[in-house]
Amino acid sequence: MSEHETDSGVVRAGEIGVGVVGAGWMGHLHARAYARLPHHVTDLPWRPRLVAVADPVLAAAEDHVARYGFARAHTDWRDLVADPEITAVSVASPNSTHREVGVAVAEAGKHLWIEKPVGLSSVDTAAVAAAVHATGVRSTVGFNYRMVPAVARAKRLIDDGVLGPLTHARFRLLTDFAADPDGVLSWRFTREHGGTGVLNDLAVHGVDLIRHLAGEVASVVADGDRFVPRRPLAQAGASQYGRGGADSLTGEVENLDYVSVLGRTTAGAIVTLEASRVAVGDQNDYGFEIHGTRGLLSFDFRRPGELHVAAGSSYVDQPATTYAAAPGDGDFALFQPGAGNPTGFDDLKVSECAAFLRGIAEGRSGGATIDDALAAARVLDAVAESVEKGARVEPA
């Protein structure tokens, strides 16, 4: 992080060397976030330097080098983790790799920005959390929907008691990326690499939002299903957006496409969470409606700059106001100077990157941490158990 000699040269003062493991969709977002960070955040002691990217598909890693200016591409993530010029590592590879890579990053004494869900189940997440705590490195987890400025306003209003005590709430993450039966059998659809399917893909974001906004989850009862049983086999490195032909060989989808959860928070609010990756006609229909004894607020990710709030002195016929996200709401002011200017998905990752690096600078973990990931993973273990048993379950 400061000027010193390394095996391969001099690390300049004012820079922090970063590496990205996994050069797929999220790898691009992490790389772009590091590259853009100095455009938006000017008060950090150093700017990120893109040292290395690792992906077993060399063409994907080389594409990252060409686009973002990484100094090196590796096919083995171990070479990246061992690189003395790298101080902070992003893990954006499939879920099955999170445990081994995350633990190795922490044990190498490097700070960890890791994608959700952090492993296949809470056993993996706990192992990464233990390594982070044992080594004292900083951790940030890719729960990007917390970073939406309107969601930050929602949290502030709830914490200020504007809604009164929370009574009931609905969270949804409905989308169609897996709705086409010709969509290939990427890593997401296997137990070995994706784990529990839609629970790890989408519901984990919903659980994080429930914990962030409505409180800890005390119990759940859930049901779920797999609606597309077989898919065309995929090439190594294929994303879930690849398509097979009618004559392709097929393999079995091993995890859930859909889940519906009914839960209780420790404070007694009733919450529902619905997540689907096969919701034909719905694209990124992510959002929530949260009710308290005195009001309601609602948010739809497809209109991310808006928060609807009904709160005041009337209980009946209470009107709702639509607020435009504005400076003061989360990181809005990093991107735009006036209310209502839209921000996008990439901006959420810039915010997450800022939380990660600011945390390192201040000696703490910024944004959602590995402990948030572990709490969410334990809730999802309970959801999976409830689907399996058809019973109400209390998370460990």
Ligand SMILES: NC(=O)c1ccc[n+]([C@@H]2O[C@H](COP(=O)([O-])OP(=O)(O)OC[C@H]3O[C@@H](n4cnc5c(N)ncnc54)[C@H](O)[C@@H]3O)[C@@H](O)[C@H]2O)c1
């Ligand atoms: N925060 C979010 O909103 C969000 C959205 C999508 C995905 N994700 C998470 O990001 C992670 C990656 O998902 P994605 O959509 O980018 O997947 P993807 O399939 O687009 O990319 C994954 C990449 O990892 C590479 N890879 C496979 N094994 C590897 C290994 N051992 N070492 C290094 N690279 C390896 C693949 O070749 C591929 O290039 C997953 O954990 C997923 O849950 C988070």
